Structure formats: C-alpha cells, structure tokens
Amino acid sequence: MNEAFFDKKEYKPLDRVDGRLKVTGAAKYSAEYALPNMAYGVLVGSRIAKGTIKSIDSKAAERAPGVLAVISHLNVIKIPGYAARGVHPSEPPTGGQPLRVFYDNKVYSNDQPIAIVVATSLEKAQYGASLVKVQYDQQEHQTDFEANAKNAVIAAAAKKNPKSPTADYDRGQTDAFETAPFRIEAEYVLPTEMHNPMELQAITAHWEADDRLTIYDKVQGTKTTQKTFAKEWDVPEQNVKVIATFVGGAFGNGLHSWPHESAAIIAAKQVKRPVKVVLTREQMFTMVGYRPRTWQKIQMGAAKDGKLVAINHHSIGQTSTYEEFTETTLMQTRMMYASPNVSTRYRLLPLNVATPIWMRGPGEATGAFALESAMDEMAHAIGMDPIEFRLANYTETDPDKNMPWSTKYMRECYEEGKKRIGWENRKLKPGSVRDGEWLVGYGMGTGTFGANRGPATVKAELDLEGNLVMHCAITDIGPGTATAMVQVASNTTGIAPEKITFHLGSSEFPNAGLQGGSSTVNSVGPAVQAACNALKEQLITMAAAKSGPDFGAAKPDDIMFEKGEIQLSGKSSAKLKLSDLFKQNNIQKIEATQESKPSENGKKYSMNAFSMHFAMVHVHPFTGQVRVKKIVCCADAGTIVSPKTAESQMIGGATGGIGMALTEDAVMDHRFGRYVTKDFGDYHVPVHADVPDIDVYFVNKPDLLADPVGSKGLGEIAIIGVAPAIANAVFNATGKRVRHLPITPDKLLGL
Template identity: 45%
Template sequence: MNTGDKNGVIGKPVNRVDGHLKVTGGARYAAEFPVAKMTYGVTIQSTIAKGKITQIDTKAAEQVPGVLAVITHLNAPKASGEKGGGRKLQLLQDNIVLYSGQHIGIVVADTFERAMHAASLVKVRYQEEKPTIHMKDNLDKAYVPGGKIPRNEPPDKSHGDVAQALTTAAVRVEETYTTPVENHNPMEPHATTAVWQGNQLLVYDATQGIFSAQQKIAGALGIEPANIRLMSYYVGGGFGCKGSAWSHVPLAAMAARQVNRPVKLVLGRIQMYGPVGFRPETIQQVSLGATRDGKLTALRHSGTSQTSTFDEFIEPVGKSAGMLYACPNIETSHRLVQLDQGTPTYMRAPGEASGSFALESAIDELAYKLNIDPIELRLRNYAEVDPSNKLPWSSKSLRECYKVGAQRFGWQKRNPKPRSMRDGNYLIGWGMATATYPTNRSPASAITQIMADGTALVRSGSQDIGTGTYTVMTQVAAQALGLPVEKIRFELGDTNMPETPVSGGSQTAASVGTAVHLAGNEARSKLLQLALADQASPLYGANAEDVIAENGSLFLKNKSSKSETYAGILARHKMKMIEARADAKPGEEKQKYSMHSFGAQFAEVRVNPDSGEIRVTRWVGAFGVGRILNAKTADSQLIGGIVYGIGMALMEHTLTDPNRGRVVNADLAEYHVPVNADVPPIEVLFVDENDPHINPLGVKGVGEIGITGVAAAIANAVYHATGKRIRDLPITLDKLL
C-alpha cells in the first residue's frame, strides 16, 4: 500500500504548526507553567575562581520577609552529582570553589524580587588561591585526553608518515590558528520548575534532552528515574548549552523538597557565563604539504583546548581534517589544558565549527602559495572515499555544491589578487570554504494512533529547540498515514512518551523522524488489514499493493469508487482508535558507509581601509544535506547557522579576568552577536541528494552544517580584500590596522 501524491507533504514549505501558539503566547516554556503555591529560587554564585568558603553569613537573607530557605553547603541535603552521565555537578556538598560563577547557595522566597534581594544580602568569605585561567600560559601542562572524541574515536589518529611527507613536500603551509571562548546566549535562559507530589517529582525544564535530564536528576537525588516526570514542550534555543543537565536543575528539585513547595529557578543572563558551559578556547596547528600542482601529500591538524579541573570535555577540532581531503598522510591529535573555569560543552557544530576555521584557512593559504584557485585546489584533492576509514560515502554532492554555489555567487568574476577589487574607497573581498558535518542517528521510538474521527495523534518524547520539530514530524506522520497535515496532532516533550535521544548532533530528524515514519506506516497497515479482511468493506479481498491511502481514505488504484474512510473502517469495527508503536535504531550502515553532509560557503566582505571596519555584504551557501523535510524550516536553519558563523568570525569573544576568573562581558551589551544590520542577504541552495543508506527517510539533518566553514570563508575574504591573513578569531578591526 502506498500514500497518494496528494499526501506528498515531505519537503514542502509548510508553515510551523506551533506558530500561532508562539505568536499569541500560548506556547509555554519551562518558567511559564502556572503552579499553585509557587516559590522562586535565586542562586548565589562564587566571586572567586579557586579556593574555599571560610564563612557564609545568611542571617540577613533569612530575615527578609517571604524567604523560606537559604540553602548552602552548611545545610544542603546529601546529593551525588556523579551519577546519570553527562557533566559533573556542584550541588552544595562542600566548601570548595572550583570556578567563578559556581553555584554556592540558593535562596527560596515567595516572590522573585524577595529572593533576589535576599541573595544579595548573603556575605561570603573565602580562602582564595591563585587560579589558572589562561590556556596559552599553561600549554606545557597539556595532556592526552582520557576519553574518546565523538563517534567513539581516539583523540589521536594517523595514517601514513606525515613527518616524512612534510619534509619532502614541494610546498608547505604551517600555521597556528586560535579561537576564543564563546557563549551560547539563547533567547530563553536556563530555567527549571520543580514540583514534588509526594515522592513523585514533576519538572518543567529548558532542556535539549528530557530523558538524559531525567536520568541526571535521578542520579543526583538518589531516586528512581521512573519517579521523575520531566516536560519540555518548547525550548527558546539551546545550541548545545541545554544538552546537559547542569547543577541548577537538581538544585531546584532539592530546594523544592526542602521548602515543601514548588520552586521556579531561572538563571539571569550573567549567570549563564560559566556554570552552563561554553565553546572552549582552541589553539590549532595545521601543517599542509603539497606538490607543485596542488596535490596534498601531508595533512596534520593538532588541537589544544581547555577543560575544567574536575571534568573533561574535548573539543574535537580535527574531525573534519581526517575525512575531508584525499591525502596519503594524515594525522590529527587533541590535547587538553585544565583551567579553573567551568566545564565547556557542546556549541553548534562542536569541533567542526572551530576546526573548519583552521583547516579551511590553511587550504586557502596553500591555494595562494600555489597560485591555484581555491575551488580548483579543493577539487584536485577531492576525496572519493573517506580517507579516515576507506569507506565509500553513503552519498556526496560536494562537487555539485562547489559548482552551483560558485555559479550563483559569480566566483568566475573574482580577481584573485589581494586588494584588487574595490568599490570606491572600500576594499572588496571574496572568500569560500568547504562545509561538512557528520550524519548522526540514535535509537528513538514513537506511537501513532488513528482516531475514530479520522484524525491522528502521534507522540514521541523529543524536544523542539526552535528548529521546527513539531512541524517536520507532523509532515512525516501525514505522509506515512495518508492524512492531511491539519488532521495530525504531534506531541513531544514529556518523559511519559516514547524515548528519544537528545536534540543535538543534528540527529533529531533522522532519529525521531524514522520512528514517526515507521509508526505511521504500521498504523496505516493495521487499518488496511482490517478493511481487506472485512466482507463489508469495498476493499475486501483486494491486494494490499493495489490500495492507495490518501486524504484519510483507502481506495483501489484503478477503481477509486472502491474506497472507504479511516473513520468508516473504525466505526464499523466499533473501535475508538488503532495504535502502532515503532522502536527505530541504526543498523550496520555506519560500518559500510561514511555518512556526512557537505556544502560550499561563499562570502563577500567590504572593508574600510581607513578604519578596518568589516561588513559581510553577500552570502551564498550550497548544501547537499540529504532529503529536505521542510524547505522553509531547513532554509531557516541554514541561514541561522551562517549568521551564527558571522558572529564567530567577527564578534564573539568571552573575556575573562585573569586574576578572579570572572567573565567581564557577561551580557549582550558587551558580548557582541550579530544583529539585523550585520547580516547580509543570504541565499541558501539545496543540491538534490538521494541517500538510500543513512536511514529510511534519507535525511541528514541541517542544524549544524550551516556554521561550518563560515568563519574561514570570511577570513579568506578578508585576506582577499586586504592582503592581511588573520588567524586569531574574532577578526576585529584592530587586527587589520
């Protein structure tokens, strides 16, 4: 049985099904659920980076009217932050200060204002120790990580003899590239509402992973995950920082249990710099060796990044270098330096965003040394198979991305000589870079119910972090069920629903989408079998392959008069609904194929030679990202990634006081991100790509590839415009003067 053409809704630019709720205020986020007897928690944070609390005076705070509790290490209940996976937590269990901004107490009051005032009255004395803050001053302490980088790979990988190949290379590029600490800054801050109902805990949380957060809270509090129901119906952006359950989440639950009332805890903007992760600083050395005609003979990419003293997080900057270009000798390595700062975390395209800046800048430098067009150089080193594992690609449209992107951008009109293109007094630069991101998929489940009125309810415990999950899953379900979009209700965000993975690694469409697709197919098949076996049905005895499902009806291909509605079938069998569940998981495909998305980024910049001011004035990005589920939301995701990359290239930089370890630009007035005036016209092109191997839907995910290559394309354009190669992000005007 097939669904008819009229139900071919996958790929169409369907408007967001949750759009009306969002613009009318009906979409409730973690801090917006009305709960009786609500109280408000405000955390107290350390003002030093390393040392011990010698005295904490809470008397004045406790005397504020409406204050219910001031919880510190002196009176906090016992907890364990080591269970449940993810990041190591600080849950007021001792007087040790590990970084500036660490939560060292929580005040609970009957109003937010009283809690804020009381928290300001708590006086803390420390025995301060000199912290280690700057990575560049401690490179001699860099060590080999104990853990694996994503995809369960070792931190160091190599094939061939890179050292020998570099020695004999006709042309070499050997440079160092750096990226600073960056912060996520989603519109919605981290927020948790905790409600105890006897020994059952109800949590509304701003999270990218409801099931992992459930496990983390259970481990911290020493209770069974089954006793925790966690809900996250809408998330106002995450970009990775909400992928882990941080200390404030179980602290809200601990406080709610202590005061025996619900507690709402929302971090202020300044509180989101340090205790909830960030993109770590990186120092990357890239060495390239090549023949005179541009064939790579050696590629070495070494990355050093920061981690905390109590946890380990690896920024895998070398992932792309191992697979992007054909080269007989490749070596990638990763090192860590422990600092007295919070633990870094995933930030949009972790590893690939930072790593592609270094790698793609170095490739551009090699192109200039060889006097070869940057696209041509990449084509001469085009990898027909994955160099890291020798596997064939499940699909790869990078050649086409280069071609269509260059044509639309007008690359053929580029004068390659630096400072050769002008508009009046302004210097014009054109740069490009390759984009890539792996295709990820994890186990996921979904339940579909076709209801007696001909509508369908589909549930899967995923998260919508602003990417359009509600909408694309509605489309997937509609196509599988042969129903119009308006007759589908898709629900997510509740641990009482079927389990799914964290919304990170661009895997939601592939993971949850596959489960929704399979559950829909199964429910439709069950309904068909009822009809085929029912003598009262006009479809009785027909061949299942000859039946079409369309617009809530089943009919024979060549005899549309022989049909009946879903509602009619269920009514005749006196059934309120028909239900199907699918538990989907990856198979052996990753052992057979290398699976990645690819793209080509093209940037135009306009530089004032007198002031050094840089403006990105035009952008074209061409992408081969598998099957597109929704043309509008996919376009939006890629545009968002490119804008994110513009911030990375030109603005974002978290500044830390070297003495106290305190972030000194911890607000959106001083931590600069792109605004509308900074964003040029951005054109996104999709290269048609049919990948039969990655998953039943053929989707690759688009949430992260958009940022990859962006910083490099801008840096390369700046070099073309000015003749100055900037290898230290962000590219601020002082570096050009």
C-alpha cells in the first residue's frame, strides 16, 4: 500500500464546478442545440404488439405544410451496418439482433418506431405524424409474464460459456436445503420499472459531409456511441463526432443506442439537413429500455445457531423476442454470505416488448430484494436479530471466487447504521412498537457491486499562471464527474480547485469508457492522477536544470503547488515561481496525456463496494399507508473524493429505492400489449413528500489495490439493498410480508 497517500490533504466538500451553469440555464443539453437549416423529426409508433405492416398511407402527411419527408421501411436509404450483427454500442451480452429501425415490415412490440415524419418545425412534424395511416396484419402477442413463465429459456451467453454469470451455478451440495433444520421458501416479484430521468432522450444529427457525422446526443458514453454509428454507417470512427457535454439524468438507458437515434441520423441523411428528434414522455416508456420484470424464488436453509446451510436462488427475467438482455441478478447470492451450499438458475422469458436495459444497480438491485428479504425471513424463523444473523454468516473472503477481498469494512457499516437508525428500539416480534395510531418498524438490507475499473486517458495542460485544464471523453449523467476530477487533480497537485477545469462529454477528447457500472471515479481518477504526476515530472526536470540538486532528486509526490509556486515538501526554501520557470524555458504551458489501466490485482483479489441501508417506517393499520420516516445509508466505497456530490449520490439512490419499494410499477394492458402507465400521472415516482431524512455515512478508507485513487464506486450500491430494507421494516411493523413490489396500501389492508 502506498503510504504516501495518507500524507496528502483530505478531500473536502466542494460545490459542483458546473453548478452555476446548470442553475442559470447556461448548460446546453442535447435538445438545445440550434443548427442552421434545422429540421425536426417525430416518430410514428406501431399500434399493435406483434404482426407485420400491411401498408403505410403517408400521402396526407407528405402534403401537409412544412413536411419534408415521411421515412419508413418502404423508402429508407440503405444503412450499411444493418447487414451485420451487433451494431449497437458496448455490444451487451445478448443473443439475437438489436432492433434495426425501418429495416422491414415486422412489428415486435407496441409503439415500435415504424416511420419518422420530418418537417421544418416540431409542430408541423407532429401534425404530419398524426396524418400517417397504417394497416397491419396483426398476430397474437404475448406480454403476460405470469402466463408465459413456463416458456423461459437459458440465455445464449450461458449456453456458450459455462462460466458466464447467467450460467447454472452450484457450490457444494445441490440438495442440502432439504435437510436443513430451518427452512424458508418464498417467491418474489419485481415489476417492470422505467428510467424516467428529468431530461427526455434527444438527439440532433448533422451530416457535415457524406462521410462525416456530428451528433448532439443524450448518451452515457461518447466513444462507444462513436463506434456504434461509425460501424452502422461504415465510416471511419474519427469521422463521427459525439457531443454530450451535459446529460440531465440517466440511470442506464444512455448505455445503449436506440432506434430513435438511428432514425434521426437516417432522416438527416435523406433530407440533407440537420434533424432533431426529442422523445415524448410516453415514448420514454417504450423506446429506451427499462428494468425488466423479474420473478425470483429462494429456498434458504439454516441451523439453529444461525449458520446458513444452503441457498437456492432461481430467477426469470423478461426480454424482447428479438434480443436477449441479461442481468447479474444472482451474483450477490453467490458471494455475499458464507453458505457452503449455493445453487443459482437464471432464465429469460422472451415477450412482445422492447428490449430492457441496465437500470441503476442492474441485476444486483433486483437480486438483493429477494436475497435480503429472504435473509430477514430466515432470521425471523430462527428468532434471531437480522443483523446478528448476517454477522453469523459474514464472509472474510469471496466464497464465489475463492479470493480475498481487496478491502471490506462492512462490520463498521453494521455498527454505525445500527446506532444512527436507533436499532435498539426494534423488537423481534412484529407489531410491537407504536407511535400513536401508527405501527413502527425497522428493517435493513445489504448490497454489493463490483469495483469496476476500465482504461481511461486524460490530457492535462498547465499554463504559466497555474491554471490546469484537463480533457477526457467521459460523460456526466449527474453525479458530478467534473467536480470529482477537479478534486483528484487538486489533491494530487495542490492547485486550488478554482484554477482547475475539467472538460468532458466529447468523443474528440481522450478515450474513456461508459459512465455506468460505478466505474467512473476509479477509471478516470487514476488517469487524472497520472496526468498530473506527468506534469510534475516535467516541472521537476525544468526546475532541476535551473535550480540545482534539490529538485533534481525530487519525485512527483515530493512537489506541490501553492500560490503560484512549486515547492518541495519538507524544504520550505526549495521553491520556485511557476511563471519564472516557464519564462526561463520560453514556454507558455506544458501538457501531458496519460492512460491508466486496471492492474493485475484483479486476478488476485475480489474487488467490491458494499452498502448497508437501514429504514424506519410508519404503517397505518387501517389505511395501509406506509411512510418512510428515516433512512440511513452506510457505504464502504473506498476513498470518497467528492464528499458533497457523493452524499447526493447516496440520497438519490435511496430515493430510487423508495420508488422501487413503494410506488413504481409499469402496468400493461395485455389485451393490446400496451402500457397504461405512460406518464408521471399514472407511473408514480417518489416526490419530496415521500422522501424522509436520509442520513449518509461513508467508511472512507481507501482501497489502493483497486486503483491508485483508492475509490471503489458507489453509484450502484446507493440503491442496492434499499427496497428490501423498507420491505423488511414494513414486516417488522405489521407482521405482513409483501413479496411482490411495490408495497401499496391494498396489500396491507386488513392488518
């Protein structure tokens, strides 16, 4: 471990460096770019869930004022990449083919884009779209999960690779559950949930030449999007420019490229002018992914002393009929607790719906609801405190990978969370605590997610006035990436944050991966650190040539910046004015571009971030109303480099967990294969009145085996474990176990 880390100044809370731009409206989002000669596209969606298009009558639309084109499979230009598989970014672990918009006359799901009307204004495009008449040969569709569950299949990835996270998994004896002294068996259902960030999905596409494309897009990865559309149009990658400087919230739906993006690019090519497409809120429910409906069954066995004997965890997740989307729903079951016998089975159910996509805490948030609810049920069956039960099965090493953890400080989370939530007030017998006419309950749930790190490159420039400017292609979907990177740079160099600028969100900047999977700080942060150290090495060389041996023997960790000077630690006399040094070398600035890659430690250690969420709820026994009165979130996420925005991340995750537990449910009318909850009036997300005091605690101990910054990521663990904590608290308050989310009053009536 690099002990020099602890000599650096502690990370302090910092206001968002882009906060002023956002609150004044100066920040420009993808729908706000106005290009000369702009046209507007509006998508026409299918009104059936399965079948073929018999005819499209677009004559009235084409004659409407301002309409430039009506594009469908009948007249679309050739898209070179449609002939090949895997044209979408990141190429997720799926079988089948991502939806190719306007490719043929087949309809796979309701509201599938089947045409785009392009006009000189948005209103004219909307009117034109209303005039398009479509006739179908309708076929019987299947959208009912429960009615079709028997048709679930093994994922293609699991068939190809027996070590895939979706493959059947056995550790120990597969029948150990049958002979366990204490057993519970239960089924859990998580409904379809929609991302619904504040900013609608939007793209402006501009062909600057026949082989040169610029898009202003709401994405979570500029480089992956660049690769996608370069491949789709068979042009060099450098000829595709992707701009996503600001993203108004995203929970995973920006990790994939969607039909509306391809439609806008096609339209811009055909009408030979820039085209903007902004989805409606209703289209956000049908065109850009969602958390898939998932059924889970857990069989859990334990001994009287609380030691787990066996866990069998089966799961069925929903996907589309043309593409297999998979999740790591069962991974937490394999490695969170010290059970000698574990079996998992993952299956997919193809239905006439659009393809799901990762949603914050993908897989693990779903799996944790079942696992952590079952742990609470087993603790109750034995008569143990749920925390004591978990501690009895605490793992000092990863039982799945059979490797030591890089770091794990969950015991500290248990103790701090108990104290902050008031766990001593909890009673083993449900319904024992009241506050007036309200029943009071306490619950908790744990979570984990991989400390994922990928390669990233940062370019840094330092001028003679001490201003540091950095560039990286990474995007920011809201957690405050630029703020975190400014703090890493300030910590590494000693330069004041107000003199540091971090530019992001352009594919023309140095390479970075997706903002997703809790990987940004621990991927880009080390590259920032490396670029800053490379600048310091240049300064050392320059200073040694002018100022003698003090600087000649220095290392990057030895020098810091303060008030326009560089100085050596421990030698107050060894200092130089930065401006003087630059003038002596006849330069205005220096620059360094550095790449940081994952180390070999991933082959020796299991690297995960961990969370623990505690909830106190009030439940009204006559109305079934649930009020979350307090949440405590404890995170073991390594170094917290941006405490202020990190706390906001945790609060946001907990808020999403409240929605998962109590309100969110995408309801479909199976007669038509169409969602009836397609706006915020019917699809309920938590509002201010639903969100209580959220107390956030960080262990804040670095994991320098994971990466040089010591961070492990917390975007996912912020939500993983929240829903079961609330569900377990509701049980503790009422004695009623709700296993089918959300927990609505009707499920609690008759207490």
